[in-house]
Amino acid sequence: MTRSVTAPHVGIWMYENGGGREIEQRLVHALAERGIQTSTGLNLRDARAKDGQISCNGVVMEQLDAFLSYNAGQQTQFQVYLYQALSQAIPTLNNYDAFALAEDKFRTSHLLNSQGICTADYRLCHKNDMDGLKQALRDFGGKLIYKPTDGWGGVGIVKIDSEQALDMLLPFLSRTDLRYFYVERFIDYDNTDYRIDVVDGKFVGCYGRKAPKDDWKTNITSGGSVFVREPDDEVVELALRAASTLGLEIAGVDLIYDREREEYVVLEVNTIPAFATPEQEALGINFNQAKIDAMVELIERTATQHNALHTHKVA
Structure with a gap:
């Protein structure tokens, strides 16, 4: 008996706006240098499931060694439903259970609190x-x-x-x-926050966000702006603990400082934190390469392990 060996094969669905297409190309190139095949554009909106298989744009998803789903803005109930089903067959990043947990603000706060991590x-x-x-x-x-x-x-x-x-x-x-x-x-804070990016249990980057004048929400989609911000060890450690507690391989942890209680608070944990846009990189927010490197390491290890376990023997 000999063992039939094929290169690990990874599926990717990446957002395209804000520099996402370039990030995808850099991921694909880095994975190819490590001998890993990739199929991109695997938007589960276009998928169909039948006869025990989910097919998307000509790819049988269960034959992949890992699937990176990295598009927050276009997730629908249908896509998430297939994401859950697919996670029972192959590794998904993030893993579905952690993804579903972190997407629920109550369950996130409840679990973090139970583990001694301060939230609102x-x-x-x-x-x-x-x-x-x-x-x-x-x-x-x-x-x-x-x-x-x-x-x-x-x-x-x-x-x-x-x-x-x-x-x-x-x-x-x-x-x-x-x-x-x-x-x-409602927490008394200075209308700024920290966004801490975590990949595979490691800190990979940070930036700050500031709410617009006469508002209190720092979200970019709500008019917030970004700025260069260096976190201290306490902020980084809190973000790492939050991501680990939720079981996320990739996370963007939002923290603010509660001026009344004089402590940092985890406000939210994002499962698909965006990379810095070209405009944000021009401001000096330059963690993209570190994040790509960490994600490539994570994807390679995940896909290689799955590939090794499922390589089949032939006569």
């Missing part, structure tokens, strides 16, 4: 528990943030700073199909 104080209330929601507002000093438990880019996040404002919002919320309300204490 939070409450999860049944949609009919108006008394509990109003009590949370009082307990949080008259200011809270309503957040959808899923979503990204600050979409749907609302600041509530009085019981009157809450009363005005409740009729709208009651008409939605929400099953519960997730709210957080």
Whole structure:
């Protein structure tokens, strides 16, 4: 008996805007130098599943040795559903369980808190528990943030700073199909945050974001701007612990400094943190190469291990 050996084969779906296409090319080139084949453009929107296989743009996904799904803005329920099914057959990056956990803001905060990692104080209330929601507002000093438990880019996040404002919002919320309300204490901070990028348990980069004038949200999609920022050891260690606790291979951890309690707080953990855009690189935010190197190491190890386990014997 001899062993039939083929090169590891990796599938990639990468965002294209903001320099994403160039990042994909650099990943593909670096992986090719290590003898790893790649198939790109594997948007699961175009996939079909039948007869025990998921096929996407001519590629049988289960025959891949790993799949990197790296596009936050175009994820739909259909794509995530297939992502979950695919993760039962091959390694996905991020692994689906960690991805699903980190995409849920309540479950993320709840787990991090249980492990002693500081997040914003939070409450999860049944949609009919108006008394509990109003009590949370009082307990949080008259200011809270309503957040959808899923979503990204600050979409749907609302600041509530009085019981009157809450009363005005409740009729709208009651008409939605929400099953519960997730709210957080509004944190007194300087309207800037840290975005810490983590790959494979290692710190690979950091930058800061600042909310626009007369606003408090630092998300770029909400008008925030980026700036060069160097983290201290405490910030990096907190981000590494958060990513590890959630089981993420790749993470972007957002932290702010709570001026009232004088401590850093993990505000959110992103599963598909963007690379620096060309415009941001021009400002001096230059972690892209370190992140690419770390991702190539992670992808190579993951795909090679899967390939070795599934190389079959032939006569």
